[in-house]
Amino acid sequence: MPALTLCDLEKTYPGRVRAVSGLNLEVDPGELMVVVGPSGCGKTTMLRMIAGLEQPDSGTITLGGRVVNGTPARDRDVAMVFQSGALYPHLSVYENIAFALRLRRTPQREIDVRVREAAEMLGLGDVLARRPAELSGGQRQRVALGRAIVRRPALFLLDEPLSQLDARLKADLRAEIKALQQRLGATMLYVTHDQAEAMMLGRRVAVMNKGRLHQVAEPATVYERPADRFVAGFLGTPAMNFFNGRIDSSAGGIALRLRSGVEIRVPSNSHVALTPYCGREVIVGIRPEDMSLGADRNGSLVTLAAQVELVEPLGGESFVHLRSGDDRFVVRSAGPASLAPGDTAEPAVRTGRMVYFDIETGQRIV
Numbered sequence: 001m002p003a004l005t006l007c008d009l010e011k012t013y014p015g016r017v018r019a020v021s022g023l024n025l026e027v028d029p030g031e032l033m034v035v036v037g038p039s040g041c042g043k044t045t046m047l048r049m050i051a052g053l054e055q056p057d058s059g060t061i062t063l064g065g066r067v068v069n070g071t072p073a074r075d076r077d078v079a080m081v082f083q084s085g086a087l088y089p090h091l092s093v094y095e096n097i098a099f100a101l102r103l104r105r106t107p108q109r110e111i112d113v114r115v116r117e118a119a120e121m122l123g124l125g126d127v128l129a130r131r132p133a134e135l136s137g138g139q140r141q142r143v144a145l146g147r148a149i150v151r152r153p154a155l156f157l158l159d160e161p162l163s164q165l166d167a168r169l170k171a172d173l174r175a176e177i178k179a180l181q182q183r184l185g186a187t188m189l190y191v192t193h194d195q196a197e198a199m200m201l202g203r204r205v206a207v208m209n210k211g212r213l214h215q216v217a218e219p220a221t222v223y224e225r226p227a228d229r230f231v232a233g234f235l236g237t238p239a240m241n242f243f244n245g246r247i248d249s250s251a252g253g254i255a256l257r258l259r260s261g262v263e264i265r266v267p268s269n270s271h272v273a274l275t276p277y278c279g280r281e282v283i284v285g286i287r288p289e290d291m292s293l294g295a296d297r298n299g300s301l302v303t304l305a306a307q308v309e310l311v312e313p314l315g316g317e318s319f320v321h322l323r324s325g326d327d328r329f330v331v332r333s334a335g336p337a338s339l340a341p342g343d344t345a346e347p348a349v350r351t352g353r354m355v356y357f358d359i360e361t362g363q364r365i366v
Contacts, residue, residue, distance in 0.1 A: 063077065160191055205218070
């Protein structure tokens, strides 16, 4: 039985702002699922409805086999961690973590045991007497997590808990959250707009935009086989490159003809899916790491004539921005790039890694 089931969930705010539309989602017991999407896509509204802080217009929310629509937040057995931490500034770390247990009139001896266990788990044992103003950003988020952990809820809801931390703290705490979830065997629904964070944390990733889910799958599947152009373009740094082209019959098979005139033979394992598109335009996507320059080339079948517009050196790799006719794209190159803006280049394309999308619906063809 799923720990959480959302069925046909709908939420519209005054002014006909549809925050969530036809949302269907299942989270397994003990799973860390990440919901990722741009700001304003409905992620937080979804969490607030699950927590009981908002009521859906229609649809059902089922927790552990029990429909909880209309059930007060305090009776849902969920714990929510906010991006701000939402700590009480006048209370010590100990009292912040213990707060929910005191509200439930938990015996003091049990409170002490639970608080100290959580503090030890989160590396907060030596700061229990401090107040939030005396803590680092990472420590404050650990306190917020500790406050949720001591409740031992059926479901943890995490609303962008790392968004206000710097890059180093974010990386450290992200690893801690994943290790903590595995240690506790806890069921967590984690919301973020950071696609790298989603790919690193989630056993499965749910991609959301404009109130609706586009795809739910393991990170590798979402990245390698995106359901549509939105998912393909949202995940990945740099984002997937897109080209417009036409599918045509050719000797012994079918080919993709780009607007620049370059013809690319379509691999035989894609023929069945693309044959109905002969004579029609499609969108083809290719990841920056599946294009190469110079010595990077291996297994590439087609080259494009392009001009370098920008080079972003990142130490161990470089992002080279190029233009070929009206098409702009990025190549992820190993090591420092020897190219400079204005140079000409012939990036090679690993055609077997191309993904094709319907130009009208945006859905992946193959």
